[in-house]
Amino acid sequence: MTLAVLLVAGASLAVIFDGSRAADDSPVATSTDREAVQAAAKPGSPPQETFARVFEACAHCHQIGDGARATNGPALTGIVGKPVASTDYPYSAAMRTSGLIWNEATLRDFLADPAEIVPGSRMRFDGLPEGDIGPMIEFLKNPVSDTSG
Ligand code: HEC
Incomplete structure (x- = not known):
């Protein structure tokens, strides 16, 4: 179950990064998405999962x-x-x-x-x-x- 959550989180990271590379003027990732990604990546503040x-x-x-x-x-x-x-x-x-x-x-x-x-x-x-x-x-x-x- 937790593994599934992590896999889904990983998949959406890939989507967000692809999206921001593909279209600079119509960003796929919202700033909220980016904050979530940064929070997930920052060692000092692990996400709840x-x-x-x-x-x-x-x-x-x-x-x-x-x-x-x-x-x-x-x-x-x-x-x-x-x-x-x-x-x-x-x-x-x-x-x-x-x-x-x-x-x-x-x-x-x-x-x-x-x-x-x-x-x-x-x-x-x-x-x-x-x-x-x-x-x-x-x-x-x-x-x-x-x-x-
Ligand atoms: C293989 C089984 C096992 C695992 C895995 C295990 N524990 Fe324990 N834990 C016990 C047992 C059994 C006791 C009681 C030991 C005793 O009475 O000597 C205990 C006691 C404790 C206590 C003392 C509790 C009290 O009421 O005083 C703490 C705190 C604790 N464990 C935390 C953890 C944490 C956090 C983890 C995971 C990182 C963990 N344990 C992993 C079996 C385990």
């Missing part, structure tokens, strides 16, 4: 959003600002006794290398690439689509 795509790395094990439930892992709704292990989920002792508060700094470290920050955690995940961590934290603060479906 990118936020959702980033969460695919977590979605095997986590739900987020209204109505999210614990699955393989705990629900992550509202996680930024919460103390560790505060949802209805059978956490490992390692996680329960880690004493962490999930804020941007602790999440940044944990998502880069979960096993280093919480040794003995049951979260089997090697860590996110550096460039995905900022968008991920933005997504966790403000999930743009409910993945609890």
